[in-house]
Amino acid sequence: MSDITIENKLTEMFDNWSKESVHLDSALTQVRKNAIKSFSDLGIPKLKSEAYKYTPVQRLINKNFDFSVSNQAAGWTKDACKEEFYQDDKANHLVFINGEYVSDYSEIRSTDDLEIKTIDDESFDQNAEIKNLMGKTRSIEKDAFAALNLAFFNNGLFIKVNKNKDAIDTFVYHFVDSESGQTINFPRILIIGEQGSRANIYEKTFSKGSQNVLALSILEASVAANAEVRFTKLQQFASNEYTIDGIYANQDKDSRFYTNTYSISGAVIRNNIHINIGGENSEAHMNGLYQIAGKSHVDNNTSVDHMVPNCYSNELYKGIMDENSRGVFNGKIYVRPDAQKTNAFQSNNNIVLSDTAIVNTKPQLEIWADDVKCSHGCTTGQLDEEAIFYLRARGIDKKSAKALMLNAFANETLEEVKNEQVKEEIEGIILNKLHY
Amino acid sequence: MLKINNLHASIEGKDILKGINLEIKPGEVHAIMGPNGSGKSTLASVLAGREEYEVTAGSVDYIDKDLLELAPEERAREGIFLAFQYPVEIPGVSTTNFLKTAVNQVREARGLDALDAVSFLKEMKAKMKLVDIDQALLSRALNEGFSGGEKKRNEIFQMAMLEPKLSILDETDSGLDIDALRIVADGVNKLKSDSNATIVVTHYQRLLDYIVPDFVHVLYKGKIVKSGTKELALELEEKGYDWIKEELATA
Ligand SMILES: Nc1ncnc2c1ncn2[C@@H]1O[C@H](COP(=O)(O)OP(=O)(O)OP(=O)(O)O)[C@@H](O)[C@H]1O
Ligand SMILES: [Mg+2]
Numbered sequence: 001m002s003d004i005t006i007e008n009k010l011t012e013m014f015d016n017w018s019k020e021s022v023h024l025d026s027a028l029t030q031v032r033k034n035a036i037k038s039f040s041d042l043g044i045p046k047l048k049s050e051a052y053k054y055t056p057v058q059r060l061i062n063k064n065f066d067f068s069v070s071n072q073a074a075g076w077t078k079d080a081c082k083e084e085f086y087q088d089d090k091a092n093h094l095v096f097i098n099g100e101y102v103s104d105y106s107e108i109r110s111t112d113d114l115e116i117k118t119i120d121d122e123s124f125d126q127n128a129e130i131k132n133l134m135g136k137t138r139s140i141e142k143d144a145f146a147a148l149n150l151a152f153f154n155n156g157l158f159i160k161v162n163k164n165k166d167a168i169d170t171f172v173y174h175f176v177d178s179e180s181g182q183t184i185n186f187p188r189i190l191i192i193g194e195q196g197s198r199a200n201i202y203e204k205t206f207s208k209g210s211q212n213v214l215a216l217s218i219l220e221a222s223v224a225a226n227a228e229v230r231f232t233k234l235q236q237f238a239s240n241e242y243t244i245d246g247i248y249a250n251q252d253k254d255s256r257f258y259t260n261t262y263s264i265s266g267a268v269i270r271n272n273i274h275i276n277i278g279g280e281n282s283e284a285h286m287n288g289l290y291q292i293a294g295k296s297h298v299d300n301n302t303s304v305d306h307m308v309p310n311c312y313s314n315e316l317y318k319g320i321m322d323e324n325s326r327g328v329f330n331g332k333i334y335v336r337p338d339a340q341k342t343n344a345f346q347s348n349n350n351i352v353l354s355d356t357a358i359v360n361t362k363p364q365l366e367i368w369a370d371d372v373k374c375s376h377g378c379t380t381g382q383l384d385e386e387a388i389f390y391l392r393a394r395g396i397d398k399k400s401a402k403a404l405m406l407n408a409f410a411n412e413t414l415e416e417v418k419n420e421q422v423k424e425e426i427e428g429i430i431l432n433k434l435h436y
Numbered sequence: 437m438l439k440i441n442n443l444h445a446s447i448e449g450k451d452i453l454k455g456i457n458l459e460i461k462p463g464e465v466h467a468i469m470g471p472n473g474s475g476k477s478t479l480a481s482v483l484a485g486r487e488e489y490e491v492t493a494g495s496v497d498y499i500d501k502d503l504l505e506l507a508p509e510e511r512a513r514e515g516i517f518l519a520f521q522y523p524v525e526i527p528g529v530s531t532t533n534f535l536k537t538a539v540n541q542v543r544e545a546r547g548l549d550a551l552d553a554v555s556f557l558k559e560m561k562a563k564m565k566l567v568d569i570d571q572a573l574l575s576r577a578l579n580e581g582f583s584g585g586e587k588k589r590n591e592i593f594q595m596a597m598l599e600p601k602l603s604i605l606d607e608t609d610s611g612l613d614i615d616a617l618r619i620v621a622d623g624v625n626k627l628k629s630d631s632n633a634t635i636v637v638t639h640y641q642r643l644l645d646y647i648v649p650d651f652v653h654v655l656y657k658g659k660i661v662k663s664g665t666k667e668l669a670l671e672l673e674e675k676g677y678d679w680i681k682e683e684l685a686t687a
Contacts, residue, residue, distance in 0.1 A: 390524040391534065393484050394594060395512035395542035404537060408528025408577075 070181030099185025119156030156188035178209030193227035237266030253279025303332035454658035470655035513545035515601030584611030621646030
């Protein structure tokens with residue numbers, strides 16, 4: 001480990017970049033400069049940090065990344081990317097390569113339902129919505145990695161769902177290539193669901209290359225009155241990939257926001273989800289599954305902030321941990337004094353399949369209103385031996401019996417995934433992984 | 437078809453079965469009665485292959501096979517069926533989905549082709565009629581939230597689907613209402629043939645009016661202490677177990 005801190009290395013990287021930049025005086029460059037300043041003020045969370053108690057990010061980054069960053073992705077040609085698209089010619093297929101949105105590789109089928117744009121100096125300058133919303137979602141300012149992303153992201157993705165439109169499905173593919181060297185990626189998405197609109201976004205990653213990859217992704221969502229945004233993410237990474245992912249959402253009244261997160265593999269995955277329910281009669285749903293083995297480490301840190309009365313939030317995370325994997329869940333429900341008649345539910349259930357797998361689960365309820373219904377429950381256990389015997393006594397072999405039960409356990413988290421292709425794919429992945 | 441010879445079994449170091457001898461031939465119905473805790477369910481579990489029980493002595497031959505060598509699923513595929521005294525609730529797994537897996541794994545082991553969705557459904561419909569079980573129940577998670585009687589009915593439905601050679605019904609009558617008892621017993625009788633056999637564990641003579649046994653055995657403290665014909669059940673109904681205990685004490 002060198003004495004130069006990661007913060008210094010990154011600040012230096014930024015300084016070099018900003019000197020070279022041809023957009024020295026762009027409005028976005030100014031935003032980036034502020035962001036790198038916040039990043040160095042915030043710093044990478046230290047070992048003592050409560051929020052990163054089980055995921056020592058500083059050490060992980062120091063140990064695995066030397067910041068000799070290469071961002072070449074020769075392996076992903078336009079055709080190679082297209083090969084991986086879902087079979088759906090009525091959907092948008094949007095491509096990120098090593099963290100940058102590439103409109104040229106993308107297929108946009110939307111006409112009047114969705115507006116899709118690259119976030120760069122030019123659009124930032126011209127588009128008031130991007131300017132007003134990007135990097136401004138409540139609570140994002142406390143996240144050092146979000147600040148880092150804002151400083152470094154290149155070609156972000158802006159999606160606007162137009163008023164009262166029921167948009168076609170949008171698939172976002174992240175193609176990662178670390179063949180030519182270590183890679184640090186900063187994918188960034190800003191989505192606006194205008195009043196009365198509905199959107200379904202699906203995200204998935206494909207990786208090539210054997211060098212270490214660090215992905216620091218940010219998604220911000222602004223969900224207007226009576227709008228609905230559903231967001232599904234499949235995290236199936238290679239064992240050389242480290243991911244710190246942030247989802248931040250602001251919800252207006254009568255809105256609905258869904259996140260579905262499936263963490264299947266990778267070296268380390270840390271998911272931060274923060275939802276601000278700022279308008280009455282709104283709903284937030286967070287579902288997730290971490291089904292991991294090997295040495296994978298998945299840390300889900302979610303929080304929902306009930307700022308106003310009469311809202312509902314529901315969270316269901318499930319974990320299946322095998323071999324030497326570790327699952328961490330921390331779910332915070334925050335109910336402000338004014339947020340009467342809040343209904344907030346949370347549950348986290350874990351099944352541990354080996355003696356060496358670890359689960360750390362912690363609900364965090366901070367409730368300042370008195371007329372609320374909140375509940376949480378966490379369970380951690382093994383598969384029920386009685387149940388396995390019952391199934392075997394009907395002629396089902398031990399492996400299938402376990403798979404049946406685990407599959408049923410896991411599938412409950414899939415209820416809010418609306419696209420059948422995606423749902424089937426995830427079901428297939430779950431089932432496949434059960435053949436241990 | 438089944439020959440139990442001096443069977444001893446224990447759990448957590450505690451001896452429960454202390455030398456069971458029993459022979460069952462194809463076509464026969466044997467009733468096993470006995471006071472609570474005498475080891476009836478233990479015997480049923482050991483026959484079905486529950487691994488928590490340790491067989492400390494004795495042997496069980498089942499159609500030319502050493503039954504104790506087989507895994508629970510192998511026994512099921514060879515035709516052993518245990519209707520559980522306490523059927524287990526399995527969250528999230530629908531009865532239909534579970535049974536399809538079971539039926540097809542059993543069929544495969546018996547050298548039959550897997551049933552496709554249509555023929556499986558047809559088979560299900562036929563067997564549902566047999567025990568008068570509701571479709572809605574079967575699309576729910578297996579036994580989850582089922583009433584006591586519904587669980588028992590579901591056991592017999594599964595038995596009908598799996599077409600066993602040796603069925604062990606462990607207190608299937610408990611929890612059934614009067615009509616259900618008759619329906620379930622009728623179902624069992626319809627499934628009976630010259631080539632399969634049934635062991636009925638019960639506390640009540642009433643069931644044996646419907647499923648008429650060829651032999652009645654009394655299990656007491658881990659041993660079969662008395663065997664007879666169906667008249668023995670009537671006698672037990674009338675007199676309880678004390679006279680048998682006394683007989684044993686004076687013997
Ligand atoms: N896991 C266990 N640990 C210790 N003792 C056990 C265990 N399981 C069963 N037993 C004991 O074994 C004995 C026999 O139990 P079993 O369930 O076979 O009785 P049963 O004849 O079926 O009774 P019932 O008529 O009440 O169903 C009982 O004394 C019971 O407490
Ligand atoms: Mg019993």
